[in-house]
Amino acid sequence: MFLVIGCFNWVGYHLTDALLVNGDKVVGIDYLDHTKKEELVLNIGRNSNFTFYETIDNSKLKRLDPKAIFVFDSTIDFNYKEFSNVRCFTCMHEKRARNNIIEITLPFLYGEWMERMEMGYHQDQAFIRFDSQLFSEDAVYVKDFVQALIQLVDASLLPDSIRYYTPEQAMKKSINKRELIILPSMSNEKRFKKVEVFYRKNSEFH
Structure with a gap:
């Protein structure tokens, strides 16, 4: 439980x-x-x-x-x-x-049910445009993130703080033991198209 x-x-x-x-x-x-x-x-x-x-x-x-x-x-x-x-x-x-x-x-997260505007969304005082390189390379689909989070439950040893990165971010820096990489289930461009379909169907709640 x-x-x-x-x-x-x-x-x-x-x-x-x-x-x-x-x-x-x-x-x-x-x-x-x-x-x-x-x-x-x-x-x-x-x-x-x-x-x-x-x-x-x-x-x-x-x-x-x-x-x-x-x-x-x-x-x-x-x-x-x-x-x-x-x-x-x-x-x-x-x-x-x-x-x-x-x-x-939290990494820059996006997905169904998020608070957003037509061109992008705010997180941690940053505005991430959907058509930006920041979104393409650094944003993480929320369901990929929670699956990675669930995997930590059974980890044998954990530090007191953890930061997640995308593979693109990891290529630009050296990752230490407090930092983990999330492997996306599909590219942000392809995933975003599916998320947009969801938002059009549920526009009254956003």
């Missing part, structure tokens, strides 16, 4: 969906504070392996026995002390002094 904090955060949703597709059980925690999240609930809420809470108290936490924890929303009240022996992957970079917490630096 996996615990996903912020399961309807954009990346959290794709991770939750990937785990359920793999046949894993997932307990998800999130606030249903806008219509897009409510739409995402409909996509996975009927899966018998998925249990959802808008809030979770300490008594419920103590009964859980997750294989790993993923945190995508720092605004959700979550007691790390209850899981001191469980690997916790987070993109929040809160610098918590616990040796079981692995901080993940």
Whole structure:
């Protein structure tokens, strides 16, 4: 079983969906504070392996026995002390002094359900145009990213922080043990065409 904090955060949703597709059980925690999240609930809420809470108290936490924890929303009240022996992957970079917490630096991500504009999208104070070299060489499809993230769960040894790169980025620098390469399932140009079809079909939610 996996615990996903912020399961309807954009990346959290794709991770939750990937785990359920793999046949894993997932307990998800999130606030249903806008219509897009409510739409995402409909996509996975009927899966018998998925249990959802808008809030979770300490008594419920103590009964859980997750294989790993993923945190995508720092605004959700979550007691790390209850899981001191469980690997916790987070993109929040809160610098918590616990040796079981692995901080993940997100690459430039794109894919279904993301917040975007016609010509591109914002991430980490950068604007990535879909027709740019930055997008072509440095962006990572979100489903490729979550599959790479899932593979870390069973890794025998991990550093306290990890950064992902594309193969094109890796060719320009030397990669150390805290940095991993994501191999894309197809080129960004081909994948982007498929994502565009999705957005045209679901334009009312974006």
